[in-house]
Amino acid sequence: MENKNLQENNPMENKSLQETNPMENINLLEINHMRKQFGNLEVLKDISLNVKKGEVVSIIGPSGSGKSTLLRCATLLERMDGGDLIYLGEAVCRDENGESKYVSKKELKKFHRYFGLVFQNFNLFPHFSVMKNIIDAPVSVAGVPKKEAEQTARKLLKQLGLEDKADAYPYQLSGGQQQRVSIARALALKPQILFFDEPTSALDPELTAEVLKVIKQLAKEHMTMIIVTHEMNFAREVSDKIIFMEDGVIQQQGTPQEIFQSPNERVREFIGKLSD
Amino acid sequence: MIFSQLGKGLIVSVEIFILTLVFSMPLGLLVSFGRMSKNIVIRTIMKVYISIMRGTPLMLQLIVVYFAPYYVLGMKISSAYRFIAVIIGFAVNYAAYFAEIYRGGIESMPKGQYEAAQVLGYGKTQTFWKIILPQVIKRILPAVTNEIITLVKDTSLAFVIAVAEMFTIAKQIAAAQASIFPLMIAGAYYFIFNLVVALVMEYAEKKCNYYR
Ligand SMILES: Nc1ncnc2c1ncn2[C@@H]1O[C@H](COP(=O)(O)OP(=O)(O)OP(=O)(O)O)[C@@H](O)[C@H]1O
Ligand SMILES: [Mg+2]
Numbered sequence: 001m002e003n004k005n006l007q008e009n010n011p012m013e014n015k016s017l018q019e020t021n022p023m024e025n026i027n028l029l030e031i032n033h034m035r036k037q038f039g040n041l042e043v044l045k046d047i048s049l050n051v052k053k054g055e056v057v058s059i060i061g062p063s064g065s066g067k068s069t070l071l072r073c074a075t076l077l078e079r080m081d082g083g084d085l086i087y088l089g090e091a092v093c094r095d096e097n098g099e100s101k102y103v104s105k106k107e108l109k110k111f112h113r114y115f116g117l118v119f120q121n122f123n124l125f126p127h128f129s130v131m132k133n134i135i136d137a138p139v140s141v142a143g144v145p146k147k148e149a150e151q152t153a154r155k156l157l158k159q160l161g162l163e164d165k166a167d168a169y170p171y172q173l174s175g176g177q178q179q180r181v182s183i184a185r186a187l188a189l190k191p192q193i194l195f196f197d198e199p200t201s202a203l204d205p206e207l208t209a210e211v212l213k214v215i216k217q218l219a220k221e222h223m224t225m226i227i228v229t230h231e232m233n234f235a236r237e238v239s240d241k242i243i244f245m246e247d248g249v250i251q252q253q254g255t256p257q258e259i260f261q262s263p264n265e266r267v268r269e270f271i272g273k274l275s276d
Numbered sequence: 277m278i279f280s281q282l283g284k285g286l287i288v289s290v291e292i293f294i295l296t297l298v299f300s301m302p303l304g305l306l307v308s309f310g311r312m313s314k315n316i317v318i319r320t321i322m323k324v325y326i327s328i329m330r331g332t333p334l335m336l337q338l339i340v341v342y343f344a345p346y347y348v349l350g351m352k353i354s355s356a357y358r359f360i361a362v363i364i365g366f367a368v369n370y371a372a373y374f375a376e377i378y379r380g381g382i383e384s385m386p387k388g389q390y391e392a393a394q395v396l397g398y399g400k401t402q403t404f405w406k407i408i409l410p411q412v413i414k415r416i417l418p419a420v421t422n423e424i425i426t427l428v429k430d431t432s433l434a435f436v437i438a439v440a441e442m443f444t445i446a447k448q449i450a451a452a453q454a455s456i457f458p459l460m461i462a463g464a465y466y467f468i469f470n471l472v473v474a475l476v477m478e479y480a481e482k483k484c485n486y487y488r
Contacts, residue, residue, distance in 0.1 A: 075395050112397035123392035126487050127410050137396040140406070171488040189396065 028053050028088060028114075028193050028224050029074065033095060035082035036069055043069045044080070045248040051193065054222040058235035061245035062270060067228045070245070071195050074226075075117045076108065087114045088192065113142070116186030120198040122178045124170040130157070130181050131166040134188045142189060149188070156184040160214055176207030180214055187218075194218070196227040232275040236260060244270070278449060278458050285442030286465050289431045292362055292441060293469075296427060299367035304374025311379055322375070329372030335436050338365040342437040362434045370427060377419045381412035414484040421477040428470050442466070 029051040036044040043066045051057055059067050072078040074085065076092070080100045085092040092111050093100040102108065124133050134156065135149040144152075157163050160180045170178055179199055186194055196215070200208040212234050218225065219238045229235055235242055235256070242259040244252045244267045252264050262268050310322035329337070342361040345351040385408055393403040432443035446462035 077391055077394065109397070109399075112395065115395075117395045119388060119392065121388060123386075123388035125389065125392070125407055127414070136406070137398065140402065141397040169487045185396070 026053060026088065027051065027086070028055075029226075030086040031074065031083065032086075033083040034070070034073060034080050034085070035100075036066075036073055036078065036080050043248050044073070047083070047245075047248075047250060049243070049250070049253075051224060051226060053192075053224055055224055055240045056219045056238055057226045057241045057243060058239040059226065059228045059243045059245060060230070060232070060235060060270070060274075061243075061251075065245040066248045067245055068197055071117065071197050071226070071228060075115055075195055076111065077117075087111055113189065114192045116189060116191035116194045118179070118182055118186055118194065118196045118199050120201050122170075122175075122182045122202075124178055124182055124185070126170050128169075129166070130162070130168050130170070130173070133170070133181060134185050137185070138188050152188055153184070156187055159217070160184055161210075174207060175203045176210045179203065179207075179211045183211075183214060183218075193224045193226065196225065196229070198228050198230065200229070200231060230274055232271055246270075278461060281445055281449065282442055282458065282461055282465060285440060285445035285462075286469070288439065288441040289428075289434075289443075290469070292366060292431045292434055292439075293427060295363045296366040296370055296431075297424070299363065300370035300374055303367060303371035305378055307371050307375035308378040308382065311375055312382070326372045326375060329369050330376075334365070334369050334430060335433050337369055338362060338433060338436055341365040341368075358437055358439050361437060362439050366427075366430070370423070373423055374420070377416050377423065378412065380419070381416035382408065384415060385411060414487075417477070417481050417484060421474070421481075424473055424477065425470055428473055429466060432466075 027050050029049070031047060031049040034044055034047040034049075035042070047066075047070060049057075059070070061067055069078060073080040079102070080093065082095055082098050082100055084094045085100070086094075090111075091103065092108065093102040095101075125136075128136060131150065131153055134153040135144075135146065138144040138149040138152070139146050154163070154166070157166055160183065162177060162180055162184070165173065165177065165181070170181070173181065179202075183194075183199075199215070200211050203211060208231070212231065215225070215227065216234075216238055227235070227238075237256075239256055241253060242256055243250055244259060244262075244264075246266065252259060252262055252267050254262075259267060260271060262271075307322055307326065310318045311326065313319045313322070338361065341364050342353070342358065345357070346353050389407055389411070390403060393407045398407065431441055434441045435444040435447065438444065442462050442465060446458045449458040450456055
């Protein structure tokens with residue numbers, strides 16, 4: 001908590017991962033009344049959420065509460081049924097008479113530039129070297145010159161403590177290293193906002209620590225992030241805001257302090273179970 | 277000379293082999309797409325096609341392809357058509373087998389690979405050619421090797437429509453000389469042919485072994 005305050009005095013001391021934005025208080029992400037169901041199962045019921053530039057938001061909650069589904073809708077892996085999804089003031093979809101109306105397929109493409117997603121099980125491309133995993137999308141999707149993409153990649157690898165792994169293949173890395181590569185891969189596209197879906201759930205405790213350290217570092221650099229996690233201490237330390245989800249609704253959201261001292265019995269019980 | 281006559285036959289066998297692969301491997305990819313299509317009509321047609329190709333003898337299929345222009349369309353069959361009929365018959369048959377191998381490989385790919393690519397902004401086509409297909413090739417290589425080795429031996433079936441490939445010629449010489457020696461030489465040639473094929477495929481598998 002203390003170092004967070006320090007940074008607020010000096011918010012732009014490290015801009016390496018983000019560009020300066022004149023509109024400081026803009027909502028990078030705005031979700032209004034998001035609804036999603038699979039068949040008859042209502043997984044998300046009326047989720048609303050705003051994320052400002054530089055904010056770190058953690059999402060916690062029991063299994064099956066819809067956390068992954070929320071992230072998947074926000075990253076366009078899943079179509080939401082109702083509600084608005086808005087990045088930097090530009091709508092991906094808007095609610096019309098209770099149904100989400102998406103922009104055309106062609107317009108949808110550009111939104112992929114705004115966000116990145118780090119998966120629980122990394123999903124690196126096994127046939128690409130670490131370097132190629134990181135530069136291939138910037139080069140062949142975003143059209144960045146290869147030299148430039150490689151420079152960015154080397155910088156990222158260095159930041160994430162992987163400078164000697166550029167030529168390795170994913171199978172030669174530990175889980176923690178693979179997850180750091182997948183974070184580098186997402187960052188290489190310079191997203192405005194980075195989503196994490198339980199980034200350490202597939203890792204041993206020691207490896208978990210090295211990945212959490214990287215995410216904390218990103219938080220210090222004011223990367224905007226939304227993190228689904230079961231690591232309560234981490235969430236408390238890194239987040240500006242914590243969201244507690246249950247049964248497809250946001251039961252409570254607030255500062256770490258508000259959540260950890262929640263008057264809501266369910267929230268306290270859940271946190272108590274997971275923190276030691 | 278037996279050896280040179282058989283050698284000429286071997287060249288025809290190799291031609292059938294190569295042309296069959298050249299046509300059936302891409303055709304198989306199209307068939308597998310059709311087989312996995314969301315469109316039920318296309319999917320069903322491909323399913324029926326594959327089950328006919330796999331459910332009837334290749335020898336019979338060759339005969340049908342060769343005689344169909346005459347019996348169905350009343351066309352005169354030129355002698356050049358023999359070879360073309362063999363290539364069509366083989367390509368259409370092997371495409372069905374390759375299609376099922378491709379489908380198995382494609383369906384075995386974890387969903388996460390598609391999702392990672394999608395979030396990174398790859399289009400559908402790019403995802404398939406850059407991310408999915410290279411991994412599928414590695415996965416299916418052993419099954420493809422089996423199929424290719426079977427093809428080497430299957431080329432001998434071209435004898436049913438009297439294309440002068442190696443087995444046809446070996447049989448003719450054997451009959452003329454009342455000796456099985458020519459057939460044994462032909463057997464040795466097939467064996468060497470397959471050895472070469474196996475070596476090439478082994479090399480290809482090694483090439484794919486740089487990752488797991
Ligand atoms: N593609 C799908 N089809 C049908 N049901 C689904 C699908 N995806 C998720 N669900 C269901 O939606 C509910 C919410 O799933 P979701 O994965 O979002 O939960 P979660 O909060 O991420 O849980 P966990 O902490 O276990 O990851 C679950 O009941 C799940 O079975
Ligand atoms: Mg989940």
